[in-house]
Amino acid sequence: MPAIAETLNTVQSVADSGYKWGFETDIEMDFAPKGLNTDIVRLISERKGEPAWLLEWRLRAYAAWLEMEEPVWALLNFPKIDYQDSYYYAAPKKKAGPQSLDEVDPELLRMYEKLGIPVSERAILAGVEGTQARAPMAVDAVFDSVSVATTFRSTLAKSGVIFCPISEAVRDYPELVRKYLGSVVPPTDNYFAALNSAVFTDGSFVFIPKGVACPMELSTYFRINAKNTGQFERTLIVAEEGASVSYLEGCTAPMRDENQLHAAVVELVALDDAKIKYSTVQNWYPGDANGRGGIYNFVTKRGACRGARSKISWTQVETGSAITWKYPSCVLQGEGSVGEFYSVALTNNMQQADTGTKMIHIGRNTTSTIVSKGISAGRSNNTYRGLVRILPRASGARNHTQCDSLLIGDQCGAHTVPYIECRNAGAKVEHEATTSKIAEDQLFYCRQRGLSEEEAVGMIVNGFCREVLKELPMEFAVEAQKLLAVSLEGSVG
Amino acid sequence: MSGAVSLVPAASPADGFLSRYEGLTQRLPGMAEPRRAAADILRRRGLPHVREEGWRYTNLAALADVRFHEPLTEASGFVPDTDLPDLDGFDGVPRLVFLQGRFSAAESVLPDAAIVRSFAASAEFGVLPQPERDRLVALNTMLAEDGAIIEVPEDTDAGTLLLVSAGRDIHGTPIAFHPRHTLRLARGARLTVVEIHCGDGQYLNNPVTEITLALHARLTHVRLQNESPEAFHLATIYADVAADASYDSFTLSTGARLARVDVHARLAGAQGHVAINAAQLLRGRQHSDFATVVDHDAPGCASRQTIKHVLADHARGVFQGKIEVAQAAQKTDGYQMNQALLLSPDAEIDCKPQLEIFADDVKCSHGATVGDLDPDQFFYLISRGIPREEARAMLVRAFLGEVLDMVEDERARAMLDRVVDAWWTVPV
Numbered sequence: 001m002p003a004i005a006e007t008l009n010t011v012q013s014v015a016d017s018g019y020k021w022g023f024e025t026d027i028e029m030d031f032a033p034k035g036l037n038t039d040i041v042r043l044i045s046e047r048k049g050e051p052a053w054l055l056e057w058r059l060r061a062y063a064a065w066l067e068m069e070e071p072v073w074a075l076l077n078f079p080k081i082d083y084q085d086s087y088y089y090a091a092p093k094k095k096a097g098p099q100s101l102d103e104v105d106p107e108l109l110r111m112y113e114k115l116g117i118p119v120s121e122r123a124i125l126a127g128v129e130g131t132q133a134r135a136p137m138a139v140d141a142v143f144d145s146v147s148v149a150t151t152f153r154s155t156l157a158k159s160g161v162i163f164c165p166i167s168e169a170v171r172d173y174p175e176l177v178r179k180y181l182g183s184v185v186p187p188t189d190n191y192f193a194a195l196n197s198a199v200f201t202d203g204s205f206v207f208i209p210k211g212v213a214c215p216m217e218l219s220t221y222f223r224i225n226a227k228n229t230g231q232f233e234r235t236l237i238v239a240e241e242g243a244s245v246s247y248l249e250g251c252t253a254p255m256r257d258e259n260q261l262h263a264a265v266v267e268l269v270a271l272d273d274a275k276i277k278y279s280t281v282q283n284w285y286p287g288d289a290n291g292r293g294g295i296y297n298f299v300t301k302r303g304a305c306r307g308a309r310s311k312i313s314w315t316q317v318e319t320g321s322a323i324t325w326k327y328p329s330c331v332l333q334g335e336g337s338v339g340e341f342y343s344v345a346l347t348n349n350m351q352q353a354d355t356g357t358k359m360i361h362i363g364r365n366t367t368s369t370i371v372s373k374g375i376s377a378g379r380s381n382n383t384y385r386g387l388v389r390i391l392p393r394a395s396g397a398r399n400h401t402q403c404d405s406l407l408i409g410d411q412c413g414a415h416t417v418p419y420i421e422c423r424n425a426g427a428k429v430e431h432e433a434t435t436s437k438i439a440e441d442q443l444f445y446c447r448q449r450g451l452s453e454e455e456a457v458g459m460i461v462n463g464f465c466r467e468v469l470k471e472l473p474m475e476f477a478v479e480a481q482k483l484l485a486v487s488l489e490g491s492v493g
Numbered sequence: 494m495s496g497a498v499s500l501v502p503a504a505s506p507a508d509g510f511l512s513r514y515e516g517l518t519q520r521l522p523g524m525a526e527p528r529r530a531a532a533d534i535l536r537r538r539g540l541p542h543v544r545e546e547g548w549r550y551t552n553l554a555a556l557a558d559v560r561f562h563e564p565l566t567e568a569s570g571f572v573p574d575t576d577l578p579d580l581d582g583f584d585g586v587p588r589l590v591f592l593q594g595r596f597s598a599a600e601s602v603l604p605d606a607a608i609v610r611s612f613a614a615s616a617e618f619g620v621l622p623q624p625e626r627d628r629l630v631a632l633n634t635m636l637a638e639d640g641a642i643i644e645v646p647e648d649t650d651a652g653t654l655l656l657v658s659a660g661r662d663i664h665g666t667p668i669a670f671h672p673r674h675t676l677r678l679a680r681g682a683r684l685t686v687v688e689i690h691c692g693d694g695q696y697l698n699n700p701v702t703e704i705t706l707a708l709h710a711r712l713t714h715v716r717l718q719n720e721s722p723e724a725f726h727l728a729t730i731y732a733d734v735a736a737d738a739s740y741d742s743f744t745l746s747t748g749a750r751l752a753r754v755d756v757h758a759r760l761a762g763a764q765g766h767v768a769i770n771a772a773q774l775l776r777g778r779q780h781s782d783f784a785t786v787v788d789h790d791a792p793g794c795a796s797r798q799t800i801k802h803v804l805a806d807h808a809r810g811v812f813q814g815k816i817e818v819a820q821a822a823q824k825t826d827g828y829q830m831n832q833a834l835l836l837s838p839d840a841e842i843d844c845k846p847q848l849e850i851f852a853d854d855v856k857c858s859h860g861a862t863v864g865d866l867d868p869d870q871f872f873y874l875i876s877r878g879i880p881r882e883e884a885r886a887m888l889v890r891a892f893l894g895e896v897l898d899m900v901e902d903e904r905a906r907a908m909l910d911r912v913v914d915a916w917w918t919v920p921v
Contacts, residue, residue: 073546390863392838392839405848405850407850407852407853407855408853409853410820410823410851410852410853410854411820412851412853413849413850413851414848414850415847415848415849415850416846416847416848416859417845417847418845418846418847418861419843419844419845420842420843420844420845420861420863421841421842421843422833422835422841422842422843422863423840423841424835424838425835425836425837425838425840425865426838426865427835427863427864428862428863428864428865429861429862429863429864430860430861430862430863431846431859431860431861431862432858432859432860432861433846433848433858433859433860434856434857434858435848435850435855435856435857435858436855436856437853437854437855
C-alpha cells in the first residue's frame with residue numbers, strides 16, 4: 001500500500017531532529033514602534049492607504065478591545081501577555097521589482113526553498129518582472145504582515161476569481177470587502193478577534209463568482225519572521241451561488257526564543273449551493289522541550305453557510321505552536337447546509353492546545369460532522385472543546401461528533417469538553433468520545449517486524465489520524481504525515 | 494464559548510439568606526466558626542451565577558424573587574397521611590422522616606443495625622463538602638439545622654433504610670431548609686438507602702450529604718426527587734470510596750420547578766467502583782440540572798454513568814458530567830452516556846460530558862445522543878393498531894427502562910415505576 005510506504009519513508013526521514021523549519025530570514029524590515037494605541041492603529045491604516053471607513057472600523061474594534069478581558073475559560077496556562085511589548089507592523093522594505101531571480105534577496109529565496117515552493121513559483125513570489133504562472137496552484141505568501149506576491153492571478157482572473165492580498169482588495173474591490181468584512185466574525189466577537197480587527201495588516205481575499213468552480217487550489221503560506229512581531233492576518237473568502245473553492249493554508253515560523261503572538265481571523269461566506277473547503281497545516285515553532293519560546297496562536301475562524309445547500313468544510317492538522325486557542329466554526333443558516341470539521345491536534349513536550357469547533361444549526365435540515373483526533377505526548381495538554389447548538393427552527397438537523405484522544409506517556413493530559421445544546425425535538429445529535437493509549441499488541445506487532453519503537457508509534461499515530469488526513473488535499477496529506485512523525489520525536493523510549 | 498467573560502460576580506440572591514443567618518447565629522447548633530466562614534464566602538462571592546462555567550445552564554436568580562420565611566422551630570401544617578409519599582412495599586422498613594427539614598420522631602422508625610444520631614445534637618459538618626469550593630455547600634453550612642448521621646459498623650449488613658423529606662410552605666409562606674446528612678460505612682459494611690423528596694407548595698430544599706465508604710463497603714443509594722412543582726431542590730452529595738468499595742447511586746428527578754443535583758464521587762482506593770445513574774422526567778417549565786464529577790484518584794477503578802432525560806412542554810434538562818483521571822489512576826475504566834428524548838418542540842436539553850485525563854493506560858469513553866422517538870419504531874407500533882399516545886408511552890417507557898433496570902433493589906424499583914406510571918396519567 002502506497003500510504004504505508006509513504007509512512008515508512010517519513011519515519012526514515014525523521015532522523016534529523018529539532019525544528020526543521022526553524023530558519024530565520026535576515027532581510028530588511030520596516031517596523032512601526034512597539035506597543036499598541038490608537039496612533040499605531042492609524043499608522044497601520046495609513047501605511048495601507050486605507051479608506052476612512054476602514055480606519056473607523058479599526059478604531060471601533062480597538063475601543064471595544066480595550067473594554068474586553070482576555071478569556072480564561074480554556075484549559076491553557078501561560079504568563080500574562082504584554083500587548084504593549086510587541087510590534088504590530090513589520091513589512092519587508094519596498095524596492096523596485098528585480099529583473100531576475102539573481103537580483104532577489106537570496107535569503108528570501110532560501111526561505112522559499114525550505115518551504116518547498118517550486119522554483120517557477122519562487123520567481124513570481126519574489127516579484128521578478130515578467131514571470132508567468134504555469135503550475136496548477138496559486139500561492140499567496142504572507143511574509144509577516146505583508147502579502148509578498150500573489151501568483152496565478154491572471155489565470156484565476158480569466159474565470160472571474162479574485163485572489164489577492166486583502167489590503168489590495170480594500171483598494172480594488174471596496175464594496176465587496178465592505179459588504180463581507182466582519183459579517184461573520186464581528187469586530188467585537190471576542191477579545192482576540194477585536195485585537196485582530198484593530199491591527200490586522202494583511203491576509204488573503206478570495207471571491208468566487210456565481211457558478212464558478214475555482215480552477216485550482218488556492219494556497220497561502222504564513223510565516224512569522226521578525227522578532228517580537230505579532231501576526232494578525234485577516235482572511236475573507238466569499239463563494240457566490242453555486243461556486244466552489246478549496247483553500248490551503250500552511251503556517252511555519254522560524255525558531256525564536258520569546259513567545260510570539262498570533263491572532264488571526266478567517267471569515268468564510270457560502271451562498272446557495274456554494275462549497276468552501278479550508279485546509280490548514282499549522283507547524284509554527286512549538287517552543288523547546290522545556291517550554292521556552294513558541295508561538296501563541298489565538299485564532300478565530302468561522303464560516304457562514306448563508307445559502308441553501310451550501311457547505312463549509314474545515315480540515316486542520318495542528319502540530320505547532322506553544323499555545324493553540326482555535327475553534328473553526330460553522331454557522332448553518334441556509335436550509336440543508338452542511339458543516340464539517342476534521343481535526344488532528346498533536347501536542348508534545350510542553351505544548352498546550354485547546355481546540356475544537358462550534359456548529360450552530362439555525363436552518364432546517366442542516367447537518368454537521370465533527371471528527372477530532374487529539375494526540376498528547378511529553379508533558380503536553382491537549383483539549384477538545386466543541387459546541388453543537390441546535391436552535392428551535394432547525395428541524396431535521398443532524399450532528400455526529402466523534403472525538404478520540406491518544407495518550408503517549410504518563411506525563412501528558414487529554415481532555416474533552418463538548419457542549420451540546422438542543423432546542424428542537426426533530427433534531428438528532430450524537431456524540432462519542434474515547435481516550436486510549438497505543439496498545440501493547442500493536443506496538444509488539446510492529447517491533448517484531450523490525451520497526452523501531454519510534455517508527456512504530458509514528459505509523460500507529462498516522463493510522464489513528466487517517467480519517468482526518470484523507471480529507472486533506474494530496475500534497476498536504478503527505479506533509480501532514482511527515483509533520484506528525486517529526487512532532488512526535490523524543491516522545492517514546 | 495465566545496465573547497469575553499467577566500469574572501466580576503453580578504448581584505447575587507444570597508442577601509436574604511445572609512440576613513436570616515445574622516438573625517439566627519445564637520440559635521444554630523454546633524460551632525459558630527464554620528458557619529461564620531461560610532457566611533463570609535457568600536457575602537464575598539454570592540450564590541453561583543450563570544457566568545460561571547459550572548452554572549452556565551442553570552440560573553439561580555429565581556431564588557432571589559422568593560422571600561423565604563424565618564427559620565422554623567418545629568414542623569407545622571402537616572397532615573402526615575396525605576403529605577407523606579406512598580411507601581407501599583416498604584412495610585416494616587426502618588425510616589428517618591424529616592418534615593420541613595426537621596427530624597420527626599413520631600413518623601420515624603429507627604434501624605437496628607445502623608447507628609443514627611441527629612445533626613441538631615452533634616452538628617458535624619464533615620470534611621468532604623467544603624464551603625470554599627462550593628457555594629451551595631456554603632449556604633447549607635451557614636444555615637443547616639438538622640439532618641441524620643448514619644453509621645454502619647464493620648462487616649454489618651444494615652439492610653434498607655428510608656430517608657424521607659417532606660416539604661411544605663407554612664400557610665402559603667415559602668420556607669427554606671438545609672438538611673445536613675452523613676453516611677459512614679465501616680470496613681465491609683453494607684446499606685441500601687432509599688431517599689425520597691416530596692412536598693407541597695413553595696419551599697427550598699438544600700440538602701448536603703457526605704458519604705464515606707471504607708474498604709469493601711457497599712452503599713446502594715436510590716434517590717427520588719418528586720418535590721412540589723413550585724419547589725426548589727438543590728442537592729449536593731460528596732462520596733469518598735475506598736479500595737474495593739462500591740457506591741451505586743440512582744436518581745429519578747421529576748419534581749421541583751428548579752432542581753440541581755451535584756454528585757462528586759472520588760475513587761480514593763484501588764479497585765473501587767462508582768455508578769451514578771439518573772433519569773429526568775420533566776414537563777411544564779421545569780428545569781433540572783444533573784451535574785457529576787467522578788475523580789479517579791487510584792488505579793484499577795471503574796465508573797459508570799447513564800443519564801436519560803424525557804422532556805415535554807417547555808422543560809429544560811441539563812447534564813454536566815466530568816470524569817477526572819489522575820496520573821496515578823492507571824487502568825481506569827470510565828464510561829458515561831447521556832441520552833435525551835425531546836417530546837415537544839419547546840423543550841431543551843443542554844449537556845456537557847467532559848473528560849480530563851492525566852494517565853495514559855486508561856479506557857474512558859462517553860457518548861451523548863439527542864433526538865425524538867425513532868419514527869420506524871413508532872410506525873411499527875401504530876401499524877399494529879396501538880393508539881398513537883399509547884405507542885409513544887411504550888417507546889418512552891422502553892427508553893427509560895434501560896436506565897431504570899440499573900436499580901436492582903426490587904422495592905425501590907417498584908416505587909420508581911409507580912412514579913413514572915403516574916407521570917403518564919397527565920397527557921404530554
